[in-house]
Amino acid sequence: MSIQNLNDCFSISEMFPVYTEQLRVRSEHIPRGAEALDGDMTIEALPTWYGGTTFRSALEAGWAATLDSLNIAWQYEPETITLPSGSTYIPDFWLPDLGTWLEVKGPGVPRIEKAIELGASRACSCGDACTCQWSGGEMVIIGHAPERYNPWIDPENQNVSDRILLRRTRRHGGHLQWSSADGRAVWLTRCCDCNRGSWFRTSRCRACGSNLAGAHGYRSGDTALQFIDPSCRPTPSQTALADAEAVDRTQPSGGAA
Template identity: 45%
Template sequence: MTDPEPHLEAVPTPYDGVTFRSRLEAEWAQTLNLNKIAWEYEPETITLPSGATYIPDFWLPQLGTWIEVKGPNVPRIEKAYEHARERASHSSSRWPEGELVLIGREPLRDAGPRRTRHGYANWETAYGPSAYFTTCLSCRASQWIPLSRHLPCRACRFLLHREDVGLHRAVDRRLRFAEPTDGWESIDWSAEE
């Protein structure tokens, strides 16, 4: 019997001086760069409450946000969910509402009037309320924020008001996803000795 949804092998991809484990991770890094969002790739190994070790893909240090990138048919999402439950309670003076953990997915394609060749960023919240993409009116930081009564900017703590800012979900197809037009150069690991 064949597997109806085969698991695709990730292709290591260099971008911005980093070799990512997959092309999708490199595309997420490029999307973050285009939105002027500072990121660190695989910054630390975390021991989860279950005792499992976990290396999250991205840490956004100015925003207190983690992003775990997962393509289609990729198993092992449980660690990201456990990490999200734990980090939601990591309150600090910088992020009193806790750290945010997102799952970055393959881009959404759109053939509508705002058609783009590359698609739009697709994400979901790993735990807690949905996360919306917005730009702070005070510091101009692009970011994801969970929808709640109070919407403090995750970068400068400026209180955002729903009626004053655009809050966008992934399905709104507003955050363009960055894919290179010239293609990526894959690394042939078998060539290295």
């Protein structure tokens, strides 16, 4: 069983080095002020259309496409929530089958206090006796920018030229990265019974309640989970490119006759 998706991707992935590096920097430092975000906001403010919805950023649209690839139903900004503190909050995604909120955290959106408060207010305190619809109550996941694909450590890329690896890197969406708003570990799997992707902490599928024993739990950043760029659908030119790569692989000396 694998959640791997074979879509070839590029365009968003061109920005990933920037995304991931800035995300790393921001996760280690308190933002200096609004001026420190200027560069990021340029990237973040690109409205992106996918699946009949206009998203605020390419990263959000990428998460929607990735959820689709995982067979996870989603609703984009379905609700304005009043938090216990009195402030209002519109989470990015509600995943109705999983009882899970997904907040996409681009590098220009450094604060997740509201997501943390939402998670704390929607978790249940039943413990082992939990009979809630979703074990542990509603969950809040933070969706990060993907980890960049590294073709040089992919065992499938042995005997492939650097030139092709570079091209492959540009077309790969990278790998999913997430964390939970409460800071505890959470894994992703695909349920063998309902075939839906599900973040989980107990051995129960959050979507159908089946036992997940035997299903593989993926960690954030697992190379088997590919982030999907929705702007990337196979086009005739990309198909031709793929064919050219196939030819390259069979003619290692490169001299096309």
